[in-house]
Amino acid sequence: DQQVKQNSPSLSVQEGRISILNCDYTNSMFDYFLWYKKYPAEGPTFLISISSIKDKNEDGRFTVFLNKSAKHLSLHIVPSQPGDSAVYFCAASAGNDYKLSFGAGTTVTVRA
Amino acid sequence: DVKVTQSSRYLVKRTGEKVFLECVQDMDHENMFWYRQDPGLGLRLIYFSYDVKMKEKGDIPEGYSVSREKKERFSLILESASTNQTSMYLCASMEANYGYTFGSGTRLTVV
Numbered sequence: 002d003q004q005v006k007q008n009s010p011s012l013s014v015q016e017g018r019i020s021i022l023n024c025d026y027t028n029s030m031f032d033y034f035l036w037y038k039k040y041p042a043e044g045p046t047f048l049i050s051i052s053s054i055k056d057k058n059e060d061g062r063f064t065v066f067l068n069k070s071a072k073h074l075s076l077h078i079v080p081s082q083p084g085d086s087a088v089y090f091c092a093a094s095a096g097n098d099y100k101l102s103f104g105a106g107t108t109v110t111v112r113a
Numbered sequence: 114d115v116k117v118t119q120s121s122r123y124l125v126k127r128t129g130e131k132v133f134l135e136c137v138q139d140m141d142h143e144n145m146f147w148y149r150q151d152p153g154l155g156l157r158l159i160y161f162s163y164d165v166k167m168k169e170k171g172d173i174p175e176g177y178s179v180s181r182e183k184k185e186r187f188s189l190i191l192e193s194a195s196t197n198q199t200s201m202y203l204c205a206s207m208e209a210n211y212g213y214t215f216g217s218g219t220r221l222t223v224v
Contacts (some may be wrong), residue, residue, distance in 0.1 A: 003155070010153070037213075044117070044203055044215030045156070090155060099144050099163070099207060100171070103156035 004028045007104035015112050020078040022107050024091030027072065031093040035043050035101065036065060036076050039088045048089070049076070081111045116140070119204050119216035126223050132191040136204030136217050144208070145187035147171075147179065150201040150218070162187055194223045 006025045014020045019107045024034075032053040037045035051058040051074070058065050064077045078085055091104040120135040136147065144163055148156040148171075160179040165183040166172030168179050176198060180188045187206075191198055 005155075007155075035213075042122070042217070042220075043219050044205075045213075046215070047212060092156075100146070100158055100161060101156075101213065102158075103148075105153055105155040 002027075003102075003105070004031075005091055005104040005105050007089075007091055008107070009107050011108045011110070013112060014081050016083060017055065017080045020076075020081045020109055020111070022076040022078075022089050022091075022109070024076075024104055025072055026074075026093050026102075028093070028095060028102070029072070030082045030095035031102075033094045034065070034067060034074050035092045035094075037090045037092060037103075039090065039106070045090055061091065065083045077102075078109075081109075083111050083113060085109060086111045100107045117204055117206050117214050117216040119202075119219050121219050122217065124219060124221045126191075126194050126221065128195060128223055130191075130223075132194050132221065132223075134189040134191075134202055134204075134221070136187045136189070136206075136216055137185050138187075138214070139185065140206070140208070140214075141184065142206040142208050142214075143184070144206060145181065145202040146205045146207075146213070147187070147189045148203045148205065149173070149175075150203055152203045156203065159189065194221075196223050199223045 035050040036048040039045040088106045092101040146161040147159040162181045178190045202219045207215045
């Protein structure tokens with residue numbers, strides 16, 4: 002049973018607008034969350050992360066929000082650019098465990 | 114920059130063949146991982162290793178084994194390939210800061 006869920010398989014957004022990607026998790030032991038971006042025929046690359054002691058982390062156009070009570074996190078991309086078209090994976094880990102649990106991914110398409 | 118190299122980008126193998134997927138990292142990382150990526154399922158952990166000659170099962174180890182004889186190399190072995198092992202295989206390494214670095218992946222097709 003997947004402990005990290007991305008319920009939207011795809012998202013289409015116009016260039017310049019905001020992209021919002023959502024992620025839910027079931028394991029209350031998760032305390033570190035990451036977003037990865039993947040282009041076709043390439044490995045995933047790290048985008049942004051957040052620890053459970055925070056509720057927001059920002060890096061340039063990318064912001065991740067964490068709602069621990071709802072076991073929900075979201076990634077905001079503002080403004081969206083054509084190069085943001087990719088698959089985005091949400092991932093989580095617990096304590097000192099180095100293993101990551103991944104969601105199914107959301108394919109983002111940014112329209113010109 | 115850490116580099117993780119997977120020896121093959123594309124492989125086509127026959128059912129029943131023994132298949133070796135090789136992964137090499139150049140930053141002396143202790144931790145290495147093998148995932149497979151399938152549509153709608155995301156990345157699922159097959160095996161991982163925290164040190165040389167050490168291996169641990171992930172979430173879907175059935176039909177796979179691994180070898181880590183040297184720190185920089187982590188091999189995934191399909192003992193007898195089956196069509197349901199057709200997938201994208203991703204190797205990753207990391208140090209203790211939760212920074213995974215992935216290889217480019219191997220697209221394996223079993224016919």
